[in-house]
Amino acid sequence: MADLFRTTEVGGRYAQALFDLAEETGALDAVRADLKSLRAAWGESADLRRAMTSPIISADDQRKALVSIADAAGFNRSTRNFLGLLGQNHRARDLPAVIAGFEVLYAKKTGVVAAEVVSAQPLSAAQSKSIQSALRQALGRDPELTARVDPSILGGLKVKVGSKLFDASLKTKLDQMKFALKRA
Known part of the structure; x- marks a missing residue:
C-alpha cells in the first residue's frame, strides 16, 4: 500500500494547488493533519479505494463521497473544498499521489x-x-x-x-x- 503513496505529475500539480491554498489560508498544519487521516483511511478501507478508483463511479458520486468523508471527519474547509474539486474532476484516484506530493512540499517548507x-x-x-x-x-x-x-x-x-x-x-x-x- 505504501507504494501507492508516491507523487505523480498530476498528483504533484494538485498537491501544489492544495499546498498554496493551505498556505494562503493559514491552514497548512490542519490540511496536513486531514491528509494524514485520509492516508490512513485509504490504507484501511478497501471500499474507499474501490470507490475512488472505479471508472464506473461518476465524478459527481466521487465528489459527494469525498465531501461526506470530509464533513464526517471535521476536516478543514480548504481540505473539504479541495476534495470536492478532486472528485468533481474525476481525479479521486490520484488522492494517494496528491498526499505524497503535499508531504514533499511540507517537508521542504518546514524542514x-x-x-x-x-x-x-x-x-x-x-x-x-x-x-x-x-x-x-x-x-x-x-x-x-x-x-x-x-x-x-x-x-x-x-x-x-x-x-x-x-x-x-x-x-x-x-x-x-x-x-x-x-x-x-
Whole structure:
C-alpha cells in the first residue's frame, strides 16, 4: 500500500494547488493533519479505494463521497473544498499521489524529516523510541516517525527516509540467501 503513496505529475500539480491554498489560508498544519487521516483511511478501507478508483463511479458520486468523508471527519474547509474539486474532476484516484506530493512540499517548507518504519508486528513504545533515537543521531534532527505493520516481511525492519530505504527484513535476507544459493 505504501507504494501507492508516491507523487505523480498530476498528483504533484494538485498537491501544489492544495499546498498554496493551505498556505494562503493559514491552514497548512490542519490540511496536513486531514491528509494524514485520509492516508490512513485509504490504507484501511478497501471500499474507499474501490470507490475512488472505479471508472464506473461518476465524478459527481466521487465528489459527494469525498465531501461526506470530509464533513464526517471535521476536516478543514480548504481540505473539504479541495476534495470536492478532486472528485468533481474525476481525479479521486490520484488522492494517494496528491498526499505524497503535499508531504514533499511540507517537508521542504518546514524542514521536517519523515521516516516510515515497517515491521512484521506492532512496535512497542520502547522500540519506537529506540528507532527514533537512532534516526535522530543518524540524521542530525528529529524525524517524524510513521509505523506500519506488514506481516509479509516476517521479521526485522524496513526504514524509509525520503528516497532512501534501509531494509533489514527477514524476508529480504532470506531472498538474498536463496539468490546466493542459486548462483553457487
